[in-house]
Structures are given as C-alpha cells and as structure tokens.
Amino acid sequence: xxxxxxxxxxxxxxxxxxxKVEDALGGSAVYFSASAANFHPVQVVGVIxxxxxxxxxxxxxxxxxxxxxxxxxxxxxFRWSGVYSFDLNTRETLDTRLGVFADFEARIPExxxxxxxxxxxxxxxxxxxxxxxxxxxxxxxxxxTMNLWIDGNRDALLKVLERTDALxxxxxxxxxxxxxxxxxxxxxxxxxxxxxxxxxKKGEHGVMLVDRESxxxxxxxxxxxxxxxxxxxxxxxxxxxxxxxSRDEWTPEEIRTGLVFGSAMGSFAVEDFSVHRxxxxxxxxxxxxxxEFRQITSFEVRAPERQGA
Amino acid sequence: xxxxxxxxxxxxxxxxxxxKVEDALGGSAVYFSASAANFHPVQVVGVIxxxxxxxxxxxxxxxxxxxxxxxxxxxxxFRWSGVYSFDLNTRETLDTRLGVFADFEARIPExxxxxxxxxxxxxxxxxxxxxxxxxxxxxxxxxxTMNLWIDGNRDALLKVLERTDALxxxxxxxxxxxxxxxxxxxxxxxxxxxxxxxxxKKGEHGVMLVDRESxxxxxxxxxxxxxxxxxxxxxxxxxxxxxxxSRDEWTPEEIRTGLVFGSAMGSFAVEDFSVHRxxxxxxxxxxxxxxEFRQITSFEVRAPERQGA
Numbered sequence: 001x002x003x004x005x006x007x008x009x010x011x012x013x014x015x016x017x018x019x020k021v022e023d024a025l026g027g028s029a030v031y032f033s034a035s036a037a038n039f040h041p042v043q044v045v046g047v048i049x050x051x052x053x054x055x056x057x058x059x060x061x062x063x064x065x066x067x068x069x070x071x072x073x074x075x076x077x078f079r080w081s082g083v084y085s086f087d088l089n090t091r092e093t094l095d096t097r098l099g100v101f102a103d104f105e106a107r108i109p110e111x112x113x114x115x116x117x118x119x120x121x122x123x124x125x126x127x128x129x130x131x132x133x134x135x136x137x138x139x140x141x142x143x144x145t146m147n148l149w150i151d152g153n154r155d156a157l158l159k160v161l162e163r164t165d166a167l168x169x170x171x172x173x174x175x176x177x178x179x180x181x182x183x184x185x186x187x188x189x190x191x192x193x194x195x196x197x198x199x200x201k202k203g204e205h206g207v208m209l210v211d212r213e214s215x216x217x218x219x220x221x222x223x224x225x226x227x228x229x230x231x232x233x234x235x236x237x238x239x240x241x242x243x244x245x246s247r248d249e250w251t252p253e254e255i256r257t258g259l260v261f262g263s264a265m266g267s268f269a270v271e272d273f274s275v276h277r278x279x280x281x282x283x284x285x286x287x288x289x290x291x292e293f294r295q296i297t298s299f300e301v302r303a304p305e306r307q308g309a
Numbered sequence: 310x311x312x313x314x315x316x317x318x319x320x321x322x323x324x325x326x327x328x329k330v331e332d333a334l335g336g337s338a339v340y341f342s343a344s345a346a347n348f349h350p351v352q353v354v355g356v357i358x359x360x361x362x363x364x365x366x367x368x369x370x371x372x373x374x375x376x377x378x379x380x381x382x383x384x385x386x387f388r389w390s391g392v393y394s395f396d397l398n399t400r401e402t403l404d405t406r407l408g409v410f411a412d413f414e415a416r417i418p419e420x421x422x423x424x425x426x427x428x429x430x431x432x433x434x435x436x437x438x439x440x441x442x443x444x445x446x447x448x449x450x451x452x453x454t455m456n457l458w459i460d461g462n463r464d465a466l467l468k469v470l471e472r473t474d475a476l477x478x479x480x481x482x483x484x485x486x487x488x489x490x491x492x493x494x495x496x497x498x499x500x501x502x503x504x505x506x507x508x509x510k511k512g513e514h515g516v517m518l519v520d521r522e523s524x525x526x527x528x529x530x531x532x533x534x535x536x537x538x539x540x541x542x543x544x545x546x547x548x549x550x551x552x553x554x555s556r557d558e559w560t561p562e563e564i565r566t567g568l569v570f571g572s573a574m575g576s577f578a579v580e581d582f583s584v585h586r587x588x589x590x591x592x593x594x595x596x597x598x599x600x601e602f603r604q605i606t607s608f609e610v611r612a613p614e615r616q617g618a
Contacts (some may be wrong), residue, residue, distance in 0.1 A: 084593075087491075181396030183513070206514075214605070219528070222492075296525055297526055300565070302563070306347075
C-alpha cells in the first residue's frame with residue numbers, strides 16, 4: 001500500500017541571494033513525492049494546465065512516483081513567484097496565478113482509495129474534506145495547512161482536523177490557529193480538536209513533536225549555505241511519512257526516527273533550487289545525515305560533584 | 310578553586326502577564342551566582358548603592374556564595390524596570406537607572422585572583438578588560454555581551470574576545486556581532502576572533518554550541534507557563550559554568566552535559582520572579598529535569614525498509 005499525496009503542482013519562479021530559477025518544478029505534491037519516493041511508493045493527485053512543459057514530471061516518474069492521478073486541464077498551470085530576503089528568513093510573494101488549480105476538485109482514482117498513508121497538502125480545506133470523503137480506508141491521515149485557510153476557511157479546517165491523525169504545521173500557524181502563543185499549549189489545543197500527533201515546524205530551529213505520551217525536539221540541520229528554502233516543509237513531510245510507510249509498526253520510537261528522516265530530507269531540499277537535490281539524493285547520503293543528527297543532539301546524563309573551594 | 314563572576318547586582322521592577330514585582334533582587338551576577346552555587350562555590354564582584362535593602366543578598370550567602378567582592382558605594386543602586394509582552398517574547402524597558410553601577414570599576418580582591426572559571430557578565434567591555442588584567446590565572450574565561458556594547462564599544466569587545474575561551478551570546482547578538490545571518494557562520498566568525506567555544510542562546514528554541522570539533526543543539530525546556538523570563542541567560546550560564554567547575558576534566562562530553570545543566574537552571578529561573586525558584590531548587594529536581602531533557606531529545610537511528618506497493 002502506498003502513500004497518497006494530494007496537493008499542488010506548480011511552476012515556481014524563485015529568486016534567492018544565490019540565484020534565480022524561472023518556471024521550475026514546484027508545489028507541495030511535487031516536493032512531497034520527490035522526497036517520499038526515496039522510502040516508499042507514492043501516488044499523486046493534482047492538476048496541471050495544458051501549458052505544462054512536456055516531460056517536466058519525468059524525474060518523479062523515473063523515481064517510481066505514480067502520476068496517474070495528475071489531471072491535465074485546459075488553461076494555465078499554477079504559477080508562483082517569490083523573492084527571499086538576504087537572510088532567507090522572510091520571503092515576498094511577487095505573483096500567484098492559480099490557473100487550473102483554482103477549480104481543482106481532486107478526483108481520487110479507484111486504485112488510490114486505500115492508501116496506507118494519506119497526506120493532504122496545503123490546499124483549501126474544502127478540497128481536503130472532499131478527498132477524505134473519497135478515500136475508503138487508510139491507516140494514517142496527515143495534513144498541512146496555512147494562514148490563508150486558518151483565517152479564511154476556519155470551519156472547514158476544523159472539520160478536517162476532526163478526521164486528521166497528524167497535523168504538520170508551522171510555529172506561527174499553530175499559534176494563529178490556537179490563538180495561543182505558547183507552542184506546547186497551542187499543540188495541545190490542536191490535539192483537543194482531533195489529531196493525536198502535532199508536528200510543529202520551526203524553520204531553522206527544527207521541529208517539535210507533541211503526541212499523547214510525550215514531547216520531542218529535533219534541531220534544524222546546521223547548513224552553512226541554504227540555497228532555496230522553498231519546499232522544505234513538504235520535503236520534510238515526504239521523508240517523515242515515506243519512512244513511516246516503509247515500517248510495519250508505528251511505535252513512538254519509529255515516529256521520532258521518522259521525524260529525523262523528514263528533517264534530513266528537508267535539509268537536502270534547500271541545498272538547491274526546485275527538487276534537483278532531492279531527486280538525486282542517495283540512501284547512503286540520507287543515512288549519513290540521519291547519523292549526523294544523532295551526533296549533534298546526543299549527550300550524557302551525569303551528576304555534578306559538589307566540591308569545596 | 311571557585312567560580313568568579315563579575316556583573317550587575319540590581320533591583321528589578323518587572324511586569325509580566327502573570328504579575329508584577331518591585332525592586333526585586335536581580336542582575337547578571339545575582340542570577341548567575343544563585344544558579345552556579347548549586348554546583349560549586351561562587352565568588353561575586355559587583356557594586357550596590359547605600360539604599361540597597363538590608364539582607365537582600367542573604368539568600369545568596371546562605372547558599373554559600375562569597376559576597377566579599379560586593380562593594381557598597383554612596384548613591385543609588387542599579388535599577389531596571391521593564392514589561393513583557395503577552396507572549397513573553399518581547400520586552401520593553403521602561404526605565405534604567407545605573408546609579409553606582411555607572412562608575413563600576415570592578416576591583417578584584419586578592420583572594421579572588423586565581424579562580425578556576427571567570428565569568429564576565431554582560432557589562433561594559435572596558436570593565437571586562439580591566440577584570441582580565443587583574444586576574445592572575447584561570448582555566449577558563451567565559452563572557453556575555455549585548456547589542457549595546459556590540460554597537461557602542463566594538464573595539465573593546467573584540468579585545469575581550471581575544472582573551473575569551475567561551476562566548477555566551479543571544480542569536481540576534483551573534484548575528485549582529487558577525488554581521489552574518491547564518492548562525493553557524495556567525496559562530497565561526499567569533500571563533501576566528503579568539504573563543505574556541507561559542508554558545509548561542511536562542512530563547513525558547515534552546516542553545517547551539519559550536520566548538521572546534523563539533524556542533525551541538527539542545528532545545529529549550531518546554532514549559533507551559535513561563536512566569537518571568539528575566540535572568541534566564543545568566544541562570545543558564547551559572548548552571549553551565551558551575552557544573553563545569555565541579556568536574557575535573559572538560560571533555561567535549563562534559564561540555565555538552567554542562568549545557569544541559571545550564572538549560573535546566575534557565576528553565577527553573579523563569580518559573581518565578583527574581584531568583585525565588587533558583588534559590589530553592591533541590592539537586593533532585595535538577596537531575597530530574599536533566600533526565601527529561603534526555604527524554605525529549607533522544608531517538609534511534611534505523612534504516613528504512615523499501616517495499617513494493
């Protein structure tokens with residue numbers, strides 16, 4: 001059983017202090033599947049316009065991503081363009097053209113309706129609900145969202161949460177959603193609305209996992225050069241859920257390990273534009289980075305020895 | 310051999326969403342010594358005015374802190390007052406009255422001149438240099454600073470760094486000091502100016518350690534209620550350096566463990582106003598919190614098992 005992702009497929013024009021790309025492959029479903037495919041078979045549901053460049057998705061299908069759920073519609077493909085600040089911590093959206101994505105209905109093919117894991121990318125919660133209605137069975141529903149829906153379609157989002165097992169969300173977004181500045185309390189607020197698991201993405205500060213039993217923190221991987229932060233969150237989600245899909249049992253330990261794989265994939269994603277780095281990464285490199293996460297976080301518990309002056 | 314701290318002794322008027330205190334005991338030397346005294350004998354050099362309340366420092370001396378280096382001068386004691394925002398992430402200084410602290414010269418008594426560890430609290434780097442000139446020998450010089458000195462007395466600060474082993478500094482401050490947004494590169498910039506060890510304090514996001522061999526991250530302790538963030542950084546420094554002073558050898562492992570003790574002490578400090586919580590904390594509670602840090606950061610390295618659909 002595969003991982004099913006429903007999300008955007010976009011052509012991104014991105015400028016960072018390190019360069020610029022035009023109409024590069026992007027979108028939540030693209031980053032997610034390029035990342036998750038390193039661990040497990042992935043099925044994609046999305047939409048492209050009839051202007052979408054031929055063969056632009058080949059690097060996904062070459063890695064075994066099933067694209068039968070990608071519909072082509074008459075009209076323009078979804079395009080986003082943005083520019084990042086010098087420190088890469090803020091970005092300005094220059095242009096968003098939804099094109100065919102504006103009327104995206106997310107029809108789930110018959111053979112996709114029993115995925116092991118369903119990832120609802122950051123799209124209108126009405127579409128997320130529609131997807132949930134079409135899926136017949138799944139072991140885990142994970143979901144992303146953003147301020148646009150928290151402000152603009154809160155009721156539908158709360159209905160999605162009732163049917164979600166794991167919410168993956170930015171720190172600012174979870175604070176906004178819960179109207180609570182304390183991250184731990186904000187995550188608990190989300191748990192009260194449905195999800196057992198809340199993963200708070202804190203950018204360079206890493207991730208916080210809040211589940212029913214415990215809290216877990218992982219730092220961001222310390223890169224000296226972040227080339228392009230676009231897609232880091234979806235690449236993280238792909239690594240996390242792709243790893244989990246590859247495992248039989250989801251113990252608390254497995255979930256933590258999954259977050260480390262997710263963080264490793266997020267760190268690869270930002271090393272180049274688009275999915276270039278993700279699509280070429282080797283399992284050896286992924287494992288090396290996972291072990292590095294261990295090196296930069298482990299310590300020994302010792303007792304002090306109180307001494308005289 | 311003891312830990313010597315040179316820093317401010319203040320009367321703080323603090324308002325947080327949880328309450329208000331007036332003329333409460335504060336200042337970098339106070340928070341540092343209340344914290345470090347849990348681990349090792351501490352000597353304090355500082356100054357108070359003749360209006361300083363009788364017995365206000367007793368809770369330090371009762372814990373074995375040596376206050377012979379605290380001079381009383383004619384005039385007003387250093388007073389700071391501030392108010393924290395609802396989310397405690399920003400604070401506004403309402404009033405700063407330096408009083409006798411304005412002419413603080415930091416005379417180090419004979420018997421203090423060979424400490425095992427010297428901590429230069431966040432004071433004018435000219436005073437820090439003066440202290441370094443008076444100290445005859447020490448195994449470790451640690452130092453704190455702030456934007457006021459980075460902007461206003463950069464040359465003297467760079468001279469201090471040449472003679473510093475460990476710089477303890479906030480993330481925004483190290484970015485400002487190095488004029489470099491990437492924290493890892495900013496820390497390396499500092500290392501090029503002297504300190505082998507750079508500890509970047511990131512508030513709720515924890516600490517990053519950069520030494521010559523490796524990088525280490527520890528999250529902030531996830532408190533549901535932060536009562537008063539004042540003094541967290543100095544309490545962290547006290548736990549870190551107090552622990553190290555209690556140990557014979559400073560291996561990389563010991564330094565990491567020291568950061569965990571520091572973070573534990575910082576988390577206790579913010580649970581109450583002034584040093585109330587710090588002064589009453591038991592070693593059992595400290596050890597429990599250190600073990601909790603381990604629980605919230607540990608994970609297992611496993612390999613994914615790639616499977617068919």
